[in-house]
Amino acid sequence: MIRLAPLIISLLLAPLQAAAFETQAREAYVIDQTTGTVLLAKNADVPLPPASMSKLMTLYMAFEAIRRGKSDGGLDLNEMLPVSEHAQSYGGSSMFLQSGETVSVEDLIRGIIVLSGNDACVVIAEALSPDGTEYGFARLMTQRAQQLGMTNSTFTNSNGWPAPGHLMSMRDLGLLSHRLIEDFPEFYPLFAETEFEFDNRVPSNRLNRNPLLTMNIGADGLKTGHTQEAGYGLAGSAKQGDRRVIFVVSGIESSAARAQESQAIVNWAFRQFAMRPMISEGEKFAEAEVWMGSEPKVGLVAAEDVSVLMPALAASELEAEVVFTGPVEAPVTKGQQLAELVFTPEGLPEKRIPLVADRDIGPGGFVSRMSTAALLLINRLVQGPGDAT
Structure with missing residues (x-):
């Protein structure tokens, strides 16, 4: 050599360097997607409860199934899927589905993205599961995550409901966010929808929980999460000009602090770094x-x-x-x-x-x-x- x-x-x-970002998040991962440059990694490889951010894995597998098509064991957007008693049994964020009814795959997808519906995730999971159960689908989620290079992710359910062994790292969530954006450009615009009023049910629940979508900073996704153990988290992405930034944060104390911290990260990533x-x-x-x-x-x-x-x-x-x-x-x-x-x-x-x-x-x-x-x-x-x- x-x-x-x-x-x-x-x-x-000028002879200066980028200012380091001191995040209040317990775990964080920030990457410039355009170049693949990691801008910030804090406890990024620690497996921890991802809360509703793990719904991104359910969505990824649903998008793969839609692309395969119903004739190849997948899904069709207009296909109607049945709601089980198990799907209705979940609390937390919901589409307010009723057992025995049927809902279109398209509505379920939007219900997961915009409304963070725990019930909607289970309907998709049971339809794609090899044994018809949510846990069977969760095993598939873990296998597919490993294939995608997400080595610190294991799933026991489809929606992030707190459960032993249901874990993801911030780096894995960043990788998954990147794959959703790159692999499914036809579906990614759904993450920027600010509201979805499903069947006129509970109109007060129609708004997207992602606080960045209305901040005019180029944010167009992806998913919030919150449980008592995990704190407040967000897997987000923003695009300004020709650059796109992906970031994941977790362990923040409140929803207001999450919004403020996420906005600060986006501003820092775009202002402190530039393409030359x-x-x-x-x-x-x-x-x-x-x-x-x-x-x-x-x-x-x-x-x-x-x-x-x-x-x-x-x-x-x-x-x-x-x-x-x-x-x-x-x-x-x-x-x-x-x-x-x-x-x-x-x-x-x-x-x-x-x-x-x-x-x-x-x-x-x-x-x-x-x-x-x-x-x-x-x-x-x-x-x-x-x-x-």
Whole structure:
């Protein structure tokens, strides 16, 4: 591995770094979805009761089932599902469903998102469960979560009702939020609905519990949660311009504090960090020696324009280095990745940007190959047998 002398990339910015955010949440996870940069992690991998935020997993599986379609063991939006006595038995937030009636999948989905209906979750769960029970569906939730990379999540019910062993981490909830946004763009706008008056039942219960949706900060999801043990939590997302931020908080003392803290996190994430143009397509950073090629060296250039998330008031200069394994063996194809440009913005994880060959270089002719072989032989003779590798 060859590391060339450090390069200095000028950003022409003030010499300051992003201010750290001291959250009052007991657990928190904030990620810039656009770049995948983790901006804040506090007890992010601790499994804990997620309350109603675990409904996001039920929704993810419901969306998968709708996409499969009824003919493939899934669901149809217009399909009517029966409400069981078990579904009606749950207290807490509710669609106020009655056992024996049937409700459309579309209404149930909106009832989960907007009204946080515990009963609606169970209706979906029993329809998709391999044995027709909510617990059977919860086992599927755990299996699917593991497949998605959510390694600190286990489920015993579909709605987050307090129960031993029903746990999720903030990082897992952040990952799940990301997957909902990316995998189901056709359904994600439902999370921004501020009210849903189902069948004119209990009109006072029609409003979305997410306090950020009306704050004009770009928030468009996802789910609040609250139990006595977990405190107040929120899995949220906001988009401003070309950037999207996902955040999850838990263990906050009141609904008012949750709203205030969530708003503060969104403002901090957008104001303290910014996308900066860093590299231009075709910009040359170094040259690599070519082994037995028609030319002795090849240029290492950026394959495309690159913008990088930086502290909004970043250092005026950023040190970077070119890393590659060399010499490069001919032939070389233009656009072939040969190296990486490595740098670390202050307070953020290391960044690696691929560098590619700036031109084609074919294998050397007879004279070139003989010259290279002769140089290799001379080097070995100079080194002596004890130094050969």
